[in-house]
Amino acid sequence: MTSRLVVIGGDAAGMSAASQARKRRPASDLEIVAFERGQHVSYSACGIPYLVAGDVTDPDALVARHPAEFLKLDIDVRLSSEVVAIDLDRRSVVFRSAAGSGASARESVLGFDQLVIATGGVPTRPDVPGSLSVGIHGVQTLEDGIRLLGYLDRHQPRRAVVVGGGYIGLEMAEAMLRHGLDVTLVDAAEQPMRTLDPDMGGLIADALRAEGVTLRLGERLEGFASTAGRVTAVHTSGGEIPADLVILGLGSRPNSDLARAAGIAVGETGGVRTDRRMRTADEGVWAAGDCVETLHLVSLRPVAIALGTHANKQGRAAGINIGGGYATFPGVVGTAVSKLCGTEVARTGLSTAEAAAAGFAAYSVTTESTTRAGYYPGARKIKTKIIAERTTGRLLGAQIVGEEGAAKRIDALAVALWHGMTVEEMTSLDLSYAPPFAPVWDPVLIAARKAAEALGSFS
């Protein structure tokens, strides 16, 4: 008998799960229905800042696969269809499909044998006066990006305020610079990029200033002023900042409300709990993507990290398992990368503060080097920080800030971290060397050497 897989959420995690399940089970064996409340499925949310910046000119370029392609695979994608409840007893979902007119919407019920919850994240909206004014934009969905481009085009704003100095904030600050706007970045912390140590975050602050961004650090957002419903200024604990356009880059939390309401276990991070096969505690119910929490393999604590690469891997694992195979997502080490104009930034593992919070006694070293042999044309600056455990020298985290060719070096560190290498062991790593690609001691090895020397392991 044919059974039915229902997928809630049609982006990376949900559609990866659907595709992988379909690969292993034909339509005669498994019916697949995917509900997506928006207008697009399977697109790169991480690409939105580059769409807004103009690096990508066609929103369609961000779409990995269109609904028609899924239909060809016998995956029934339902756009503008929002699941509003999960009924575990009846093994069904209640969903609402937008009718022709936005106002009225039908509610219907569909049973499932297997369920994938891939509801994504909820962007943090500040609970301050005026936050619903026109001209305040989020950048979570492709619709958000298209809407922002339309706003830029129609209103020709002059002054943009970006609220939040994390990855999205950085990328959106660059996008606004590219549109020729005056850009102010507001963050409640004393540094942008709070996932970095303060010294490394300070380098990003310097880079932002050098690109002409006004920084308002250590300022709490208090509200928005508006005229005729349109934003005119941002109020912070430091004063008023005139604004024709505000971009919210405050991150997101796991969208686990639906799961929680259904009685599915949600962890301390607010993300749905799963095992390494992406199973929730409820038989036949899976979860993947920004709505779940996962294990941080260094702190060994649950974390909720919204990132397309995790969503894809988790969705794929869920789909393979639903398809009768075996695949796992063991966790993350906290790798991330971004850039601001010519400045690249990357991190993996725990920051110094995170290491302390996780109970590690840690120390750190920072080294400066070049991306190529110093004498080779195009050698660029790279600063590498390593955080390691006192007494053992075990690598706990690493951060890189530098110019072109710097950031991707974080991958070698991420793999070393995955294996719990000590900095001393790392000094022997057989990393690639030729003058156009690295100094004879790669910046990663130089950092490991200095960390090993600081530990005194060789003295």
Next chain:
Amino acid sequence: MTSRLVVIGGDAAGMSAASQARKRRPASDLEIVAFERGQHVSYSACGIPYLVAGDVTDPDALVARHPAEFLKLDIDVRLSSEVVAIDLDRRSVVFRSAAGSGASARESVLGFDQLVIATGGVPTRPDVPGSLSVGIHGVQTLEDGIRLLGYLDRHQPRRAVVVGGGYIGLEMAEAMLRHGLDVTLVDAAEQPMRTLDPDMGGLIADALRAEGVTLRLGERLEGFASTAGRVTAVHTSGGEIPADLVILGLGSRPNSDLARAAGIAVGETGGVRTDRRMRTADEGVWAAGDCVETLHLVSLRPVAIALGTHANKQGRAAGINIGGGYATFPGVVGTAVSKLCGTEVARTGLSTAEAAAAGFAAYSVTTESTTRAGYYPGARKIKTKIIAERTTGRLLGAQIVGEEGAAKRIDALAVALWHGMTVEEMTSLDLSYAPPFAPVWDPVLIAARKAAEALGSFS
């Protein structure tokens, strides 16, 4: 009482050893004398092709440290001084210092307590008629590079033949193109870059042809024709190739003759045998750099790989140990990287042929991807090949050929290889992702996925 360390060979390995020993033991405790038969110490031999190409305009830029800097550290560097014998019984070396006139040279004896053999490599000179003709150049030493530049300048050659299609051959072919010469590359094998599988080597052949290099593959070198002592043609099994300039890029063998003559153990590769602390079997005698053999951590066989990064690490380990510390060089996984104009190439681990020779039953997969998200400007092609063990899926090797941003990805694979990861485990690796840096599945992960799927581990 002061003891004496004698270092034979003043390049990367020897001078790293000297510096590290000095760091830990002052001159009052350890006298250090380093003999170098050439005119320069501590330079980047790997930089010579880029000096010849014109990327580096001053030979001095390749010199990491000058003799005067070592003198300041109380390291007595003796240039133009060649050690001609090691006497283990008397614990002394016999050396010859060039006198003012090249012809006569004094022979002297100097005792040692500790000895570092860092005699480097002997470039392979083909044993064919005419190989001593003027216009046939090696590119092993800085002197070689300077001499070649002088030849180019004085003789304005039009046709260059590069003999040998390995890393140096590739780099010198590019250097000659940059000088505007007609370039022919000769190799006895049917592909350039024999350390790659034939299909990946074929991509390099394509790239060479696209850059205008004439390839003469599968042709054995038979001799050189000359007029008035100057080379005019190269004879191969395939015919005659007119040449105004010949560059030999045939690799090198460990320069272990001095060690062997002294009765110090030399392995089957021709390299001096050491343990992981770089000790030879003889008490107080160390060896490091291109003259030693080391353990290949995948094949578990001894290999002799001439590479500056290994030489530096080995010399450093020897010096730390001589200084009373503890440091090791556990071996290599065979990582290498190079480029030909815009084409980057990298490899690590075993090739398919090497895996078979080492007794592995291996399979391989090749994947095509891009260096950035496909929609992001500047996304370039990258082809990634993975070689893995049948039945276990253990990674055995990897090869990359691609455009800008491709090759350095080999490092993540090299670290994975170092830890004996399976391709299935690798699919979970937390590699950095953002559209300017990678597709949502990094090319490394795509290759791992395909390799895992080929193994059938998920079906």
